[in-house]
Amino acid sequence: xxxxxxxxxxxxxxxxxxxxxxxxxxxxxxxxxxxxxxxxxxxxxxxxxxxxxxxxxxxxxxxxxxxxxxxxxxxxxxxxxxxxxxxxxxxxxxxxxxxxxxxxxxxxxxxxxxxxxxxxxxxxxxxxxxxxxxxxxxxxxxxxxxxxxxxxxxxxxxxxxxxxxxxxxxxxxxxxxxxxxxxxxxxxxxxxxxxxxxxxxxxxxxxxxxxxxxxxxxxxxxxxxxxxxxxxxxxxxxxxxxxxxxxxxxxx
DNA sequence: CCCTGATTCGC
DNA sequence: GCGAATCAGG
Numbered sequence: 001x002x003x004x005x006x007x008x009x010x011x012x013x014x015x016x017x018x019x020x021x022x023x024x025x026x027x028x029x030x031x032x033x034x035x036x037x038x039x040x041x042x043x044x045x046x047x048x049x050x051x052x053x054x055x056x057x058x059x060x061x062x063x064x065x066x067x068x069x070x071x072x073x074x075x076x077x078x079x080x081x082x083x084x085x086x087x088x089x090x091x092x093x094x095x096x097x098x099x100x101x102x103x104x105x106x107x108x109x110x111x112x113x114x115x116x117x118x119x120x121x122x123x124x125x126x127x128x129x130x131x132x133x134x135x136x137x138x139x140x141x142x143x144x145x146x147x148x149x150x151x152x153x154x155x156x157x158x159x160x161x162x163x164x165x166x167x168x169x170x171x172x173x174x175x176x177x178x179x180x181x182x183x184x185x186x187x188x189x190x191x192x193x194x195x196x197x198x199x200x201x202x203x204x205x206x207x208x209x210x211x212x213x214x215x216x217x218x219x220x221x222x223x224x225x226x227x228x229x230x231x232x233x234x235x236x237x238x239x240x241x242x243x244x245x246x247x248x249x250x251x252x
Numbered sequence: 253c254c255c256t257g258a259t260t261c262g263c
Numbered sequence: 264g265c266g267a268a269t270c271a272g273g
Contacts, residue, residue, distance in 0.1 A: 002263095002265045023257060035266050038257065043264070051257045053272035 003032055005040060017041055017049075207233035 003009075009030060016026040023034040023041070030037065041047050207222035224233035 005264085022255085024255085033266070034257080035268080037266095038259090039264090039266050042258080047258090049257080051272090053257070053270090 003036060010040075010044065013037065013040060014044070014046060017046060020049075207235075 005013075013026060013030060016029060017037075021029075023037040027034040027037045205226070207224040207226045222233055222235075224235070226233050
């Protein structure tokens with residue numbers, strides 16, 4: 001059964017892709033395989049990204065023009081993408097890591113988000129860093145106005161997140177006690193992700209959700225007032241923060 | 253081994 | 264159009 005590539009998913013694919021996340025990472029967040037991501041990206045036309053290899057080194061190689069020249073042109077300001085989908089997992093409060101949101105933004109502390117030069121190396125939104133306690137957002141009804149009160153409430157369960165599929169991962173620390181001698185791929189991946197816990201906690205003053213295609217005149221960031229502690233406004237936070245699910249099986 | 257993206261080709 | 268299988272470099 002073929003994946004339904006809706007505008008929604010395609011938009012997210014584009015976004016994540018443009019953010020420089022790896023295909024596998026994008027796939028994880030979209031609940032598809034990296035192959036699906038790559039394949040779709042190809043068909044969508046968006047693709048030029050520093051690839052570790054170039055296939056077809058055999059048939060012919062006129063040895064005239066530098067093949068990497070084209071690549072370099074396409075992606076000049078991309079020295080080291082260094083994605084690192086920083087999922088800020090609070091080292092403390094292990095009991096609260098139930099439904100972890102996955103901020104789709106690299107850790108780079110991009111200061112001036114609004115003045116994004118666009119183009120390939122679009123500015124990376126400020127590091128999201130999920131707060132230890134997923135604070136419940138204000139009534140989704142009114143989003144434009146910032147919450148008058150930062151309310152740092154106690155463990156308030158997952159916000160009203162139900163725009164798309166989102167099966168929470170029942171993390172039961174005690175239950176999953178038995179640990180394999182050989183960590184699985186998923187486990188290691190999760191660990192890797194969890195390992196990143198930058199003590200930084202900086203929230204932009206405007207929603208940095210990208211709108212439009214970078215490089216095009218119309219491209220801009222949302223700019224709305226973000227949720228406290230988050231880089232996105234309530235509206236886009238729903239799109240940006242998707243429930244953590246590593247496994248492609250277990251389709252929501 | 254692991255990772256990455258690229259391409260092919262049956263569906 | 265889709266994506267698993269496969270390839271290929273790091």
